[in-house]
Amino acid sequence: MAEMHVWPRRDLRLTDGVLAAALFAASAGQWHGPAATRLPLVAVSALLAATVLPRRRYPAAAFAAGTVIAAAQIAFGLQPGGAAPSAYALQPTTTDLVILVLLATLAAYGPRRISVAGLVVCLAGCVAAIMRWAPAHQPSPGPSLFAAALGLAGLTLAAWVLGDSVAYRYRRAYYASLEERAARLEAERNAQAQLAAAAERARELQERRARAVEDSAARLRRIERDLHDGAQVRLTALAMALGEIKENLGAAGGGADPTADDAARTRMLVAAAHQNAKDTLAELRDLARGIHPPVLDRGLGAALSMLSETSAIPVGLDVSIPERPSPAIEAIAYFCAAELLANVAKHGAASRATISVIEQDGRLLMNVTDDGGGGARLVPGGGLAGLLERVQTVDGSLRADSPPGGPTVIAIELPGHA
Ligand SMILES: Nc1ncnc2c1ncn2[C@@H]1O[C@H](COP(=O)(O)OP(=O)(O)O)[C@@H](O)[C@H]1O
Ligand SMILES: [Mg+2]
Numbered sequence: 001m002a003e004m005h006v007w008p009r010r011d012l013r014l015t016d017g018v019l020a021a022a023l024f025a026a027s028a029g030q031w032h033g034p035a036a037t038r039l040p041l042v043a044v045s046a047l048l049a050a051t052v053l054p055r056r057r058y059p060a061a062a063f064a065a066g067t068v069i070a071a072a073q074i075a076f077g078l079q080p081g082g083a084a085p086s087a088y089a090l091q092p093t094t095t096d097l098v099i100l101v102l103l104a105t106l107a108a109y110g111p112r113r114i115s116v117a118g119l120v121v122c123l124a125g126c127v128a129a130i131m132r133w134a135p136a137h138q139p140s141p142g143p144s145l146f147a148a149a150l151g152l153a154g155l156t157l158a159a160w161v162l163g164d165s166v167a168y169r170y171r172r173a174y175y176a177s178l179e180e181r182a183a184r185l186e187a188e189r190n191a192q193a194q195l196a197a198a199a200e201r202a203r204e205l206q207e208r209r210a211r212a213v214e215d216s217a218a219r220l221r222r223i224e225r226d227l228h229d230g231a232q233v234r235l236t237a238l239a240m241a242l243g244e245i246k247e248n249l250g251a252a253g254g255g256a257d258p259t260a261d262d263a264a265r266t267r268m269l270v271a272a273a274h275q276n277a278k279d280t281l282a283e284l285r286d287l288a289r290g291i292h293p294p295v296l297d298r299g300l301g302a303a304l305s306m307l308s309e310t311s312a313i314p315v316g317l318d319v320s321i322p323e324r325p326s327p328a329i330e331a332i333a334y335f336c337a338a339e340l341l342a343n344v345a346k347h348g349a350a351s352r353a354t355i356s357v358i359e360q361d362g363r364l365l366m367n368v369t370d371d372g373g374g375g376a377r378l379v380p381g382g383g384l385a386g387l388l389e390r391v392q393t394v395d396g397s398l399r400a401d402s403p404p405g406g407p408t409v410i411a412i413e414l415p416g417h418a
Helices: 004-006 009-026 037-051 057-078 093-109 114-136 142-253 260-291 292-296 298-308 327-348 382-394
Strands: 315-320 354-358 365-368 397-401 410-414
Touching: 004 354, 009 037, 009 093, 009 142, 009 365, 037 057, 057 093, 093 142, 093 260, 093 382, 114 142, 114 327, 142 260, 142 382, 292 298, 292 327, 298 327, 298 354, 327 354, 327 382, 327 410, 382 410
Parallel strands: 315 354
Antiparallel strands: 354 365, 365 410, 397 410
16 A cells, blocks of 8 residues: 555656657557648547546546547448548547557546446457458458457456456555545544543542542641630639639738638639630640541550540441551541441431441541441531542442431441552
8 A cells, every 4th residue: 555655646657758759659550640640640649548647637637538539430431342441541540559558547446336437448449440340351251350349348448457456455544544544544633532531530539639628728728626625714714713812811921810801712713713624625635636536546456446445336347458448537537437327316306327337449448337227328518428528539439228217337448558
């Protein structure tokens, strides 16, 4: 296929020029007589040879032109009985081989329907030519007539078959190029689909990052509010109580005997201050645990085990992870388990819950199940929705399977490392 396509058009034109010249020159030996009769014959030969030049661009037109000239030659250039032709200029010459070239070209470049019609026209032309030529060669037309018919028809057929085989090769090359193009288009489409998928993924990640940033900002605000409304208020009360105690003690040290009333009031203030200090401590501990439970430092298994022990309902725990996930993943898994156990206690009406954590292909799979009445669903702004957002920030997933009547299975998948 390659050579046919790389052969420059310029070379094809040169080839046809040489071919036309050769076909024209082939009949030189047949140009006899005075100039008046010879020149028209030379002109017809030149005209016939010239039809070779546009044959590739206009195969049908070139063939039609050649055929018209050949038909005129058969009609006027051949005389039955061998008499002198009515038009000497139109007598057939060797240049008529042009017709074979044109037929082959038609078969190579034209549609097959047309090239077959061309073949029929040529064969009919052969028959007509022989019928007009034969009577001139009496009385023994037998073998020579047969040989001439066979020769002409054979040559015509050979030219057509030659052209058609070229067409076949062209078509094959064409189909191959079509297939190649289709494959290229397919590859381009695939690449575009991949690009689109990558863009979609980038958008998704951007959204998740925004949610993660929002999530941590909200958490900071909550901690600030808890400190402000809780520990800070209590510490203020503590400072005030201590101030009053100090004043009372100062007054007592000033000389006057403390009355029983004053002593009782001071004791009450000390007791309140003590209680406030203990409450503040407990609150700060809870707050710290909400930020990062210290037990997580001993691993996810230990943290979940502590969570299970303090749960309101019995919890079966099964943790089998050969390697510790990164701290961020452990924290997310822990907070998920805490929220899910709280849900079980709050909504599930369950008698039992189980937590199982396994590692699979480097990912952490945690299932929290309960035998309650089912009906867990993600509601906007709810705890479950918050968990989903949190696991999505690290490319994890959360699925809730909780048909009416139970049981409830919440499956969480997290990467081993964030
Ligand atoms: N383990 C469970 N069993 C039954 N229902 C549940 C369970 N967990 C959650 N649900 C239901 O799904 C809803 C959404 O849960 P969640 O998002 O955690 O919100 P909430 O703040 O109410 O706990 C709950 O209101 C509850 O009706
Ligand atoms: Mg909840």
